[in-house]
Amino acid sequence: MESTAPEALGPGREAGHPALSSAPRRRFIATAGGLVATAVASAVTHAPNVIAQPKVQWRMSTTWTQALDVMQGSAQRLGKVVEEMSGGRFRIEVFPAGQIMKAFDCFDATSQGTIEAFMGAAYYWTAKEPAVEWFTTIPFGMNAEGMGAWYSHGDGLKLWEETYAPFNLVPRPGPGIAPQMAGWFRKKITTIDDFKGLRMRIPNLGGKVIARAGATAVLTPGADIFAALERGVIDAAEWIGPHDDMTLGLHRTARHYHFPGWHEPGTTTEFGFNRKAYEALPVELQRMLDYAVAVVDVYGHRDHHAKNAIALERLKTQFAGKVEVLPLPIPVLRELKKRTGEVVRVESEKSPMARKVNASFAKFQLLVGPWDSVAESAYQQYVRG
Numbered sequence: 001m002e003s004t005a006p007e008a009l010g011p012g013r014e015a016g017h018p019a020l021s022s023a024p025r026r027r028f029i030a031t032a033g034g035l036v037a038t039a040v041a042s043a044v045t046h047a048p049n050v051i052a053q054p055k056v057q058w059r060m061s062t063t064w065t066q067a068l069d070v071m072q073g074s075a076q077r078l079g080k081v082v083e084e085m086s087g088g089r090f091r092i093e094v095f096p097a098g099q100i101m102k103a104f105d106c107f108d109a110t111s112q113g114t115i116e117a118f119m120g121a122a123y124y125w126t127a128k129e130p131a132v133e134w135f136t137t138i139p140f141g142m143n144a145e146g147m148g149a150w151y152s153h154g155d156g157l158k159l160w161e162e163t164y165a166p167f168n169l170v171p172r173p174g175p176g177i178a179p180q181m182a183g184w185f186r187k188k189i190t191t192i193d194d195f196k197g198l199r200m201r202i203p204n205l206g207g208k209v210i211a212r213a214g215a216t217a218v219l220t221p222g223a224d225i226f227a228a229l230e231r232g233v234i235d236a237a238e239w240i241g242p243h244d245d246m247t248l249g250l251h252r253t254a255r256h257y258h259f260p261g262w263h264e265p266g267t268t269t270e271f272g273f274n275r276k277a278y279e280a281l282p283v284e285l286q287r288m289l290d291y292a293v294a295v296v297d298v299y300g301h302r303d304h305h306a307k308n309a310i311a312l313e314r315l316k317t318q319f320a321g322k323v324e325v326l327p328l329p330i331p332v333l334r335e336l337k338k339r340t341g342e343v344v345r346v347e348s349e350k351s352p353m354a355r356k357v358n359a360s361f362a363k364f365q366l367l368v369g370p371w372d373s374v375a376e377s378a379y380q381q382y383v384r385g
Helices: 022-045 069-085 103-111 130-136 144-153 156-167 204-211 222-230 242-248 275-280 283-317 330-347 352-384
Strands: 056-062 090-095 117-120 169-176 183-185 199-201 216-218 256-259 268-274 324-327
Touching: 056 069, 056 103, 069 090, 069 117, 069 169, 069 242, 069 268, 069 283, 090 283, 103 117, 103 169, 103 268, 130 156, 130 268, 130 352, 144 156, 144 169, 144 268, 144 352, 156 169, 156 352, 169 275, 169 283, 199 222, 204 216, 204 330, 222 242, 242 283, 268 275, 268 283, 283 324, 330 352
Parallel strands: 056 090, 056 117, 199 216, 256 324
Antiparallel strands: 117 268, 169 268, 183 256
């Protein structure tokens, strides 16, 4: 997954100042872990008590276009939930990419206080700090459930806040948009050698991995993928999954649709808030905002899951004979995983924070991996027969 233009500028202000005290962070984590419904009900029940108090108006810009209904819809849902919970006292006006600023200007605009909030994906800002890759996903990393558990029950959110503190930002996990697909290919992938000479639209660490297999990674903006693949400028492309890929029309450009999305197994979006604006909120509005984020996180992941299931069925029925949905061979995945280890080692040494985040991520993945195998993987194998 990638948005529309890969550019990033400098940090907002000094490092080392925590975005939140430990107590608010722990309250947010507890909420995201299972108290969302209770908190929302309580906030709505007491909304009339705060209507007469001063109103707060924020602006949020995203890296998504209006057509990407799962992701842009999640930003709009956050604005709606916040307004309803606060009885109209707190409003967030949400703008898609390009309406008030370019897609990738929203991080710096929020950092500098031009707007109060943005929605995007942390790995868009790799030029600022290599560690941000891990807060979105890494190849052969944790799934969306593992990522969520790392944020709330490991050091994930704490490290994310520490990473964003120099930029005057408070980060919060957005909906997970995973699992994803491996991409659309003009030529079927049967061996690792099929990547040699391949020009593929794929971002960030995934692109570095296929480069080690002899391919060329191309950072084609999302809106341009269809034309590039249709005209043969690129030979393959990944975006997200069946729903969003079909929105772009990619099913009309290449026949072979490979899975699994090894390069983005746990892709997690993000909300970012200007720290000064966040800390200026009355404490009850801070809580409402955090509760609303947790609600949108849950709903957005379910939205992604349901819409991709529907789209996959469409591919298998309406486009049968035109699209082939097929797995990457196990030997190919093994080779990609081996190269991923090499890439992650290199990238994790690019900054002290990247080293610190990678260590935490790897430790937590070792913890949840066995449970995933015993529970989910074993169950899915049984169901498939």
